Amino acid sequence: MLDANLTQQLKAYLVNIKQPIELVASLGEDAKSRELGELLGEIAALSDQVSLIDGDDKRKPSFMIRRVGTDIGVRFAGLPMGHEFTSLVLALLQVGGHPSKAAQDLLDQVRALDGDYAFESYFSQSCQNCPDVVQALNLMAVLNPRITHTAIDGALFKDEVDRRKVMAVPTVFLNGELFGQGRMELEQIVAKLDTGTEARVAKAIDAKEPFEVLIIGGGPAGGAAAIYAARKGIRTGIAAERFGGQVMDTMGIENFISVQHTEGPKLAAELERHVRDYDVDIMTLQTATGIIPATREGGLHEVKLASGASLKARTLILTTGARWRQIGVPGEDQYRNRGVAYCPHCDGPFYRGKRVAVIGGGNSGVEAAIDLAGIVAHVTLIEFDGQLRADAVLQRKLASLKNVTVLKSAQTTEVIGNGEKVTGLTYKDRNTGAVHTIDLDGIFVQIGLVPNTEWLKGTLALTKHGEIEIGHHGETSVPGIFAAGDATTEPYKQIVIAMGAGATAGLAAFDYLIRLPAENVAQAA
Structure with a gap:
């Protein structure tokens, strides 16, 4: 063995x-x-x-x-x-x-x-x-x-x-x-x-002294920002729901420069170990619900948490990342984890010998279809657009598989089930308007990401897609608040780019702090 x-x-x-x-x-x-x-x-x-x-x-x-x-x-x-x-x-x-x-x-x-x-x-x-x-x-x-x-x-x-x-x-x-x-x-x-855990933790968080740099989010961008800030010798903290962020849900990583192959959980564990080498206060299981910006330059921003506690810091770096986008059709929520899934690597083995659909024709969708084709009886790939958006090499591989059907210009309209599990879906042919039904045992949704920024509406500038608008140094529309990673207007949602952006934001926050007039800091303390 x-x-x-x-x-x-x-x-x-x-x-x-x-x-x-x-x-x-x-x-x-x-x-x-x-x-x-x-x-x-x-x-x-x-x-x-x-x-x-x-x-x-x-x-x-x-x-x-x-x-x-x-x-x-x-x-x-x-x-x-x-x-x-x-x-x-x-x-x-x-x-x-x-x-x-x-x-x-x-x-x-x-x-x-x-x-x-x-x-x-x-x-x-x-x-x-x-x-x-x-x-x-x-x-x-x-x-x-x-x-x-x-x-x-x-x-x-x-x-x-x-x-x-x-x-x-x-x-x-x-x-x-x-x-x-x-x-x-x-x-x-x-x-x-x-x-009683949440109440005890909330009380301890409320008692913490203000940070010079507080990072919201513990993914690659947040980890990099923490390392670069802490190396400057300033009081640094991370508040996150979990350390590692969405990278924890990533199977194979083959484009992280100098590392030929790794996996998300392994990379996240290494990142956390690196951060813990420095004097960084890591607070997990913490969900930010709002920000009260400082009333004057050099003042303290306040971050409200779901537990009822709050944290204060002179600068903030927002690295809240993104989550899988949902289809948003009837039946999707009802049958989540009962036939509707978002991780083909995790849940694919449960559909061995069965019929499944993959929603999405980008790289993640086509990769999922290829992986599942080796396990299940048949895969139907459903793409809203008139053409697939995946890399050509992936499309060629997909086309070579005998148990895969590709439907283009197809809009998923409903997830169907029997009350206990998925039994199929309906889709509309966008060219003819005809509605069709497919009998299925499972549906894997792979249609991109949504930034985790709903809690920031009305606080700082967001795009119509909910991304945080940032400048070249990660600065947002609010002085003293920076952002990095998949939650921002950075166009390429890649781990290595998120890390670089996090490092930029960490350095920018430090640069902001050292240029503050001493009297402003004293008045805001």
């Missing part, structure tokens, strides 16, 4: 196990059980601290990683390979007593949770968002004896997935009831369980 390079890496990691663990394997007679048995045998052979024993869990193939002589452990149903291999390695280490690098106050909060929590999470090996959820729940199960977690490969347990109507990953159940879908950080999960 493991190649020589991976075997050597894993052996080096397992040296960090401090307490003996056992792999409790529940295997059947099928091929996947044999694969899992081979994998577990290879792992056990790499360390004297790891043993392999038989188990009798109802899910086969599955295994538990358990600290010997205790009930501390986590369970995987299926093979944790692909994106979940890292989850497997971390579980081995943490069950074996290797400490987590999470913040100590967060770890203490998990240990203090009062209640019995049985988590089950469904993942796919191609899902780049799933490992964060799996790893967070695994860590919670290791820290608190009243928490259990089973990570389930949905592709291997189709009957279970169908019975529970799981059509997107990650999907998490708590004590048998749906808990959440989509990527979740450890902080988010704990906050949902500990209802």
Whole structure:
């Protein structure tokens, strides 16, 4: 199962196990059980601290990683390979007593949770968002004896997935009831369980001293702005819903200069580590709802947060990014995560052998159609325009696929379902006006981005598309407020460009601060 390079890496990691663990394997007679048995045998052979024993869990193939002589452990149903291999390695280490690098106050909060929590999470090996959820729940199960977690490969347990109507990953159940879908950080999960968290965090935020530079948003632009500002030795903070932004939802990245290939979550993790090398106050799970601009140059801007707290800063850098654009037709919201999806890499495996549609003929839409064509029975690509807008090389690849139909000048008008899941869609032929219906099992929406700027209307200048209008140095229409990245009028929405724009905004904010008259700063303090 493991190649020589991976075997050597894993052996080096397992040296960090401090307490003996056992792999409790529940295997059947099928091929996947044999694969899992081979994998577990290879792992056990790499360390004297790891043993392999038989188990009798109802899910086969599955295994538990358990600290010997205790009930501390986590369970995987299926093979944790692909994106979940890292989850497997971390579980081995943490069950074996290797400490987590999470913040100590967060770890203490998990240990203090009062209640019995049985988590089950469904993942796919191609899902780049799933490992964060799996790893967070695994860590919670290791820290608190009243928490259990089973990570389930949905592709291997189709009957279970169908019975529970799981059509997107990650999907998490708590004590048998749906808990959440989509990527979740450890902080988010704990906050949902500990209802007093938000109030405590809001109180702490309110007590913070004003920042010289406060960045709203934690994507590539925000991270770059923070690094460049902090290197100037000025008080710098980041307030964001999650660190990494939309790059966390990006699968393959092959145009980040000097890095031939990486993936969004990996890039985001490296970016966060880099930012934390500096004295930057990172505040996640924070949603900005409004800005009260300073009344005079050099004064303090105030940022209102959804929690009721507020932050103050002499300069702001807005890097709120963008989100996937919705079709905006009847049925789309109703069937979100029940056949309407936005991540083909994450949710594509659930449609193996089925019929799906991809909405959008740009690069992302055509790439999605190509990827899905290798999994599903048939793909219908629907493009509003009279021609596809994807790169020529992608269009040639698409045209070579026998199970793809391309519909141009087609306007999606409705998502159809049976109350539980998607069964099809209707579209209008824009040339003839005729309305057609397609029977489908899933719809993947890939029609571009919408800037996350609704909360800024009336505060500073926005374009008719909602983009923040900026100058050459990232300056906005309000003195002391700068912006960078996909939320702005920068025409090219690329990671490397967002980083450069963030660096520009960070330097511009510093330049603004050092040129303020001393008396203005003193009066505004």
